[in-house]
Amino acid sequence: MDSMTTCKQTRILIVDDDSGAIRVLTQILKDVGKVYFTTDSTQALELALSVTPDFILLDIEMPELNGIDLCQRIKNQYALSDVPILFVTCHTDVDTETRALTAGAIDFIHKSANPVLIKTRVQNYLALKHHYDEQRKLAQAVEQSSDSIIITDIDGNIEYVNPMSEKSSGYSRQEMLGQNPRLLASGKTSAQAYQNLWSALTSGRTWRGEFINRRKDGSEYIERANVSPIAQADGKITHYLAIKTDITDQTLMQDEISRLGRFDSLTNLPNRRQLQERLRQVLSACSRHQHASALLFIDIDDFRRLNDIYGHSLGDKVLTEISLRLRQDCLRTEDVIARLGGDEFAVIIENLSKDLWVAASQAEEVAEKILVTITKPLVFDSIEQHLTASLGIYLFTGDDLDVEEAIKRADATMYRAKAAGKNCFKFYDPQIQRDIERRITLETDLRRAVSEQQLTIFFQPQFDQDKRLTGAEVLLRWEHSEQGMIPPSEFIPLAEEKGLIISIGLWVLKSACLQLRTWNMKPGWEQFQLSVNISPCQFRDKDFVSDLRELIIETGILPHHLVLEITESTVLEGVSSIIEKMNALKALGVRFSMDDFGTGYSSLSQLKQLPLNELKIDQSFVRELAIDANDEVIVRTIIAMGQNLGLTVIAEGVENASQYDKLLAQGCKHFQGYWFGRPLPAEAFEHMYQSASEYIHNS
Template identity: 40%
Template sequence: MAIWWLGGVLIVVLVIALAGNVLLRRRESLNRQQLSTHEHMLTSILDSVDAYIYIKTPDLKYRYVNHQICDLFARPVDQIIGQGDDAFFDAASAAEMAEVDRRVLATGKKTTVEEHNVLQGEERVRTFLSVKMPLVMSPGEAPSLCGISTELTDYLEMQSRTHHLAFYDALAGLPNRRLLLESLAEATHCPSGGYSAPLIVDLDNFRLVNDIQGHDSGDQLLINVAENLQQRLTEDATLARFSSDEFVILINRLGEQQHDAASYVERVARQLLDNISQLRNDRALPITASVGITLFNGAGNPMNGVLQQADMALQQAKSAGGNTLRFFNVDMQTSVLERASLEGDLHQALQRQELALHYQVQVDHQGVTTGVEALLRWYHPQRGWVSPGTFIPLAEENGLIVPIGYWVLRCACEQLAKWSHQTAYAALTISVNVSSVQFQQPEFVRNVEALLAETQAPPGRLVLEVTESLLMREPTRVRNTMLKLRAQGIRFALDDFGTGYSSLSYLKRLPLDELKIDQSFIRELLTDKTDAAIVDTTILLAISLGLTVVAEGVEKKEQLDWLKGHGCYRYQGYLFGRPTPIEYLFESY
């Protein structure tokens, strides 16, 4: 664009030079008619050029202007000729232009200059790219000033808007992910005087704000948080909105001492946490945040690695319950890498047939086996047995629990189908733990019905164990799903009762058959009065709701006797048998 524009300027300059000779100086060889014809032609040419073209006298008064100048000043030609710039621009603009014009006339050199001028009666600053040069109109006469200006105001404003859209968040007006990554890349590749630190600030439970109060309220909260953070950061800090409710702060030039840098960043982070916790939106919902921090010094630190470290620290802060901060450390990275490796192996576990079901018997007060619980186990060829407490939460996080849970249900249904043809086992039930992730899949009911039809397992012998956290999440939808499965004959047990937050009003509305007391209460039953009271109350509650109560984790005969004496008649635990493969189940019992 600049080359084209300058090329056009040279052509216009030639035209102006000719125009100056024709319009402002009569030649003896031209008669009046010829002069008039040339004047009309050249005036038409200069008026058609999309630029502001003018000639000023040696004392900087306009002696020629084209039509665009008239439009700019909103004046006819006769009100412009003979006037100086102070008649059309504010004092500062007129003074700056006069200084440039005099320098051009004094040096006799062509000058290209970017001018920022304000017209009288306007507040808007207009930007012009101007070429100014001396122009000799008649031999012996002092040179006049010829100028050609193109207005760049609209173009620069559009360019600014485009840049803002590309690099700034539309809601909060902060730098966006793209601009932050550029800043971080510069910091990680160029030594900049000591340590730098990215802080990832993530709002705790932000989804609740959107769900309870609506997205408008959530958007306003994000704006308030952005303003709050911005007001409390120094000029050395860059604040960006990184994702929905996640902000990143990059602080540079923290000095060469790691301890001092860490102390300073920690103080900043704690102040930010305190300020955020004091925010309230229009319904006074408490707001907290978690912060993950890492430090790096100079070049040689991969940008993605730095962000990954800060994110690891953030997850640690989240796991600690939120409203806190955590620094990245090497042990944390080792743990995360180990977790990632385990996740990769878990993806292959089903295909490699490393998963297995072990079964633990459930008995009644007369010692008769009434059913079994199917428990998922994973034997890794290098790691050995992997704890369910390790790999099941991992499978829930990455979605693998859906295919794994389907496999567990298939195995249980196939086993029930086999037992249905064996008199000794036909009355036994199999309880299967169902993850909340699996239960909320749209096709869950359809898949269970298909498995029952395919395996011909008796639905009344299948018990699906659900947790309190599932019941509290979309209770109406959960109830509808349970009712559809209950219509098929499937039974339900509420697992780990007492460890969650279920509402009794929901509890009585759900189609439950069993209440399972968590083993953590059974463990200290004989020595802790509080646990004993909880167990006793749970038994009475189950009886009043018409539910069968099952005690988990029964390991001692004294525990069994206490439970019998308080009305609990179903048990599960090491006292009756450990989880074992199906082929050894009844041999060991």
């Protein structure tokens, strides 16, 4: 098998038992794309799965597996079902052509055809596939749009609504199709607005405005809409397109602020009085819903000196620009920022996590943005200013606290930040402050560890019931230069929170694949497999499937020796999309394991939909197995369920002979834990298990 490197954008696969025909087709198509080929039809499907071609050319008459049967097998693969297949053969009879097209081919061409015809035919079908892919992307974008999209015919009858239209209105697609958009009217949109709408549409223009509509449940909502005519090439209007955004909350907030009329005259921000009113509402909401919020006090460092040197006019310009930056660059639309007077600002961050430590991390992220934003240079009247700020952060849940007390605590904490040297933030709670400072230091060190390749992977062995080594789980380790080994439970969540986990996870996968290839080439290690934990953030990344496919091709591993461990939390959100992604990887040959099984909340109906190969019994059940009857029942149930579903069941956290004997008696056949072996670096692991096929645990 060989290939010719031409164009990286397009991959073409040729399957023909005639090497001469392959040479001719390769020469014809060398300018169209990168050509892969094989003369062995039985290996063609595996090759197609590994390279995922954009186009396939098949011969019909081949030994062992003919082209028509191969075509059907290819089309049955999820990852290959959309790939165009063109038969190039000596057969010209109608029956053969009919069978070929029925099997899923797009066309049928004779081997003696003009080379220009073959090349043109391939290029045309590739262009059609590209057009189809673009249309599918457009359809997905419309279906997944955060705006409501409605298309009507020329008479105003609804022909299409996207899911957001259903969500916003409360009506299902079936209830809306065929209806007039008046179905949503509340009677509160002015007649003049409708007159302007139809005047614009009939003259071929787009209308922009707002509707006050009514949902199916009777509640009103406000939508900002762009309604446009859809015309044919000759200018004839055939449909109307409405793109609408729900602005109810935004409008109500604006109306309330306008009604109160309590703004700071310089910055147009809410003033102290409005901040107090809003804070009173937030405190009440926190008490009802048991979530945290934060009050931030911000003071510009040494602002008085700027006023004294350059005058209040420049000072006012600086304050106005800072207020604009804070609103645009640091805060969500629902967050409240107020000017309290002079160079002091306050921010209310609502709806933080119920977990106070998580809420502190969320508030910390906002505080860091504020500090960075304020330190950006300001230039007025050719004068460049460099400012810093001091922040005080008070987290609250609303219990037994009034507005004035919350303000006093945030204000006092801000002065602590000034006393600590300025250009920093402090929390009212000293313990939270210490934890935040440690996290900041740890994040800096972690970024350095990633860039300087200080992370490494260890391997914990896995054994079967006969105590034979079958594989290992890949575990990420970080040995800090000063603090020693940092627990994964501490730095992996930090990596997920700070957006580092995707790059780290990809590095782990590549390192694991390279090591797997090395071990699989050693005598006695041919069937050895590696299990790699995949973070939910990494698995949901849009490029995860393509990245892993490229890694498999690059490293040349056998995909069925790679096991991806996912947790139940990964599949709790967006089950259908997760299953689709798992099936795409399954088609490559990759296997899946459900890690920490039994600790999540996935239902059995969800479980049976997942293309799993393995369940891992969480170590929390194994730990008390010998003394807790409930854990024994749970473990027995998981083992029986896994076996009935045809899944391998592996118990992790096995630390002593008693646990092993219990598990073995209940039918468990695969094990992992300290009793069998601790995680080791690759070289030490290989040295310890050189005689893997004969290794017996010294019990």
